[in-house]
Amino acid sequence: MTAQEVNFDGLSGPTHNYAGLSYGNVASAGNARSVSNPRAAARQGLAKMKALADRGFAQAVLPPHERPFVPVLRALGFAGADAAVVEAAWRADPNLVLACSSASAMWAANAATVSPAADTADGRLHVTPANLAAMVHRAIEAPVTARILRSVFADERRFAHHPPLPALEAFGDEGAANHTRLCAGHGDPGVELFVYGRRAFGAGQSKPKRFPARQTLEASAAVARRHGIGAERAVFAQQNPDLIDAGAFHNDVVAIGNGPVLFHYEGAFVDTPGVVEEVRRKLADQAELTVVEVPAAAVPVEAAIRSYLFNSQLLTLPDGTGMVLVLPEESREEPSVAAYLEGLLASGGPIREALHFDLRQSMRNGGGPACLRLRVVLNEADRAAANGAVFLDDALHARLAGWIDRHYRDRLEADDLRDPALLTEGRVALDELTGILELGPVYDFQRE
Incomplete structure (x- = not known):
């Protein structure tokens, strides 16, 4: 059955800010407590979506989460009206409000x-x-994310929804940032590559020494079992712990795949040749694997991470003639990366084009083009069964642009997160957005 990959991009929320919450994410830490522009963040993400949709790529939208997230603050012992809860939590410890105000669901x-x-x-x-x-x-995102995805993919005959894994250190799961799929065509059976940072159980394993390894093998294996991915179609690979310590907090900071192409940094995995060979062998009945490895001698690891060369979208061109890399502007500004890309595009390989986007508001918090989207392969029947209101076209783009301009501030500092008006503004905006996207009551404040 014909299928296509749809990029479901997350919209940045009205509380987009730089709190430096993500330990191990170099950009997040480096920009902590600087002033953000929520309106620009949302506009930059929407502009990328529109440009890709105009090029013929299937594009859809996922909404922000409610922030500050008052239910967590209430669970921590703060009581009263919602605005009073936020103020009391701020007085007790501003870090509690910062943690409940992140727009990271973008x-x-x-x-x-x-x-x-x-x-x-x-x-x-x-x-x-x-x-x-x-x-x-x-960690506070999972329940609302589950509701949103159930609303988008509601038909149980076509879509199977599983609850998040137990929220325990041993089963830490970071989603598609540590998962990629290799295949001949999107509608063909593929090989699913699950990348983990450590095993929860067992001695003698290599681990990062500086930053946490967020994904466990046990979590990856559980997801594969739930999804019914047989051993012949699953590959489990450990990310190189030295690269995690360098700031590659997810696999998609050093490797990405699309179709039969695996694009990765040298030594991305603990046993890179072994991983490549296993993927090649399991994919062989469908397609021949093409590997594009970026040498460390050509691009230093610091430059690869700083520019987010691999945190790009690798997309098959709509006419099927090759692939395009969707990159942040920072990759054009990093000399070694720019030189590598020039040679890559001239090499005659599968990657034929590079598109650069200004995503600086997201990049300053440590998220590039690949972070902003969830890849979902939908066959014709799946697409027909999904919520059509979230798929981007000219009309939806215009509505979302107007919605952003009406509801988003153009400047936000950490102290602004205690402002009771910000909580109200966010709820008004999200209530309107669920109507635009026909999602129903997915937020806690809508369900009270």
């Missing part, structure tokens, strides 16, 4: 792991929302 690559119908035992598309247990500000 990075939809962490929303879930999705396996398309062509790969699964029961022929349905399977979804497991990520528990994001490694970071407090992200």
Whole structure:
């Protein structure tokens, strides 16, 4: 059955700010407590979506989450009206409000792991929302993410929804940022590459020494079992711990795949040759694997991470003639990366084009083009069964642009997060957005 990959991009929320909450994310830490521009952040993400849709790529939208997230503050013992809860939490410890105000759900690559119908035992598309247990500000996302995805993919005959894995350190799950799929065509059976940072159980393993390894093998294996991905179609690989310590907090900071192409940094995995060979062998009945490895001698690891060369979108051109890399502007400004890309595009390989976008508001918080989107392969019947209101066209783009301009501030500092008006502004905006996207009551304040 004909299928296409749809990029479901997360919209940045009205509380987009730089709190430096993500330990191990170099950009997030480096820009902590600087002034943000929520309106620009949302506009930059929407502009990327529109440009790709105009080029013929299938594009859809996922909404922000409610922030500040008052239910967590109430669970921590603060009481009274919602605005009073936020103020009391700020007085007790501003870090509590900062953790409950992050717009990090914009990075939809962490929303879930999705396996398309062509790969699964029961022929349905399977979804497991990520528990994001490694970071407090992200661990609170899972319940609302699950509601949103159930609203977008509601038909249980075509879509199987699983609850997040137990939110325990041993089962830390970071979603599609540590998962990629290799295949001949999007509608063909593929090989699903699950990348983990450490094993929860067992001695003698290599681990990062500086930063946490957020994804466990046990979590990746559980997601594969749930989705019915057989051993012949699953590959489990450990990310190089030295690269995690360098700031590659997710696999998609050093490797990405699309179709039969694996694009990765030298030594991305603990046993890179072994991983490549296993993928090649398991994919062989469908396609020949093409590997594009970026040498460390050509691009220093610091430059690869700083520019987010690999945190790009690798997309098949609509006419099928090759692939395009969707990159942040920073990759054009990093000399070694710019020189490498020039040679790559001239090499005659599968990657034929590079598109650069201004995503500086997201990049300053440590999220590039790949972070902003969740890849979902939909066959014709799946697409027809999904919520059509979230798919981007000219009309939806115009409505979303107007919505952003009406509801978003153009300047936000950390102290502004205690402002009771910000809570109200966010709820008014999200209530309107759920109407635009026809999602129903997915937020806690809508369900009270």
